[in-house]
Ligand SMILES: Nc1ncnc2c1ncn2[C@@H]1O[C@H](COP(=O)(O)OP(=O)(O)OP(=O)(O)O)[C@@H](O)[C@H]1O
């Protein structure tokens with residue numbers, strides 16, 4: 732699988748912005764944003780983004796990867812998965 736360079740940048744940017752938005756709601760404790768990348772094999776990389784924000788409501792988990800699912804008034808929730816296809 733070969734990812735599209737620009738779309739993968741958009742995916743990563745979205746995950747980072749999601750993390751910042753989720754963290755801006757939390758007023759106590761340190762705000763942490765962790766971006767990890769690791770070679771998984773030849774031509775394969777795993778990128779993980781984690782944050783210390785509000786977290787994801789369990790009842791939304793199964794909808795998370797649906798295009799246009801958003802809990803934000805201004806959210807678009809574009810289908811970022813298509814970047815990896
Ligand atoms: N890091 C996160 N912490 C908590 N909730 C998250 C996080 N990332 C995503 N979510 C939840 O998943 C939903 C979908 O995220 P997605 O990035 O697809 O769309 P969005 O951020 O709402 O809109 P857009 O990306 O267009 O601004 C968000 O509305 C939010 O409820």
Ligand SMILES: [Mg+2]
Pocket residue numbers: 745746748749808
């Ligand atoms: Mg987003």
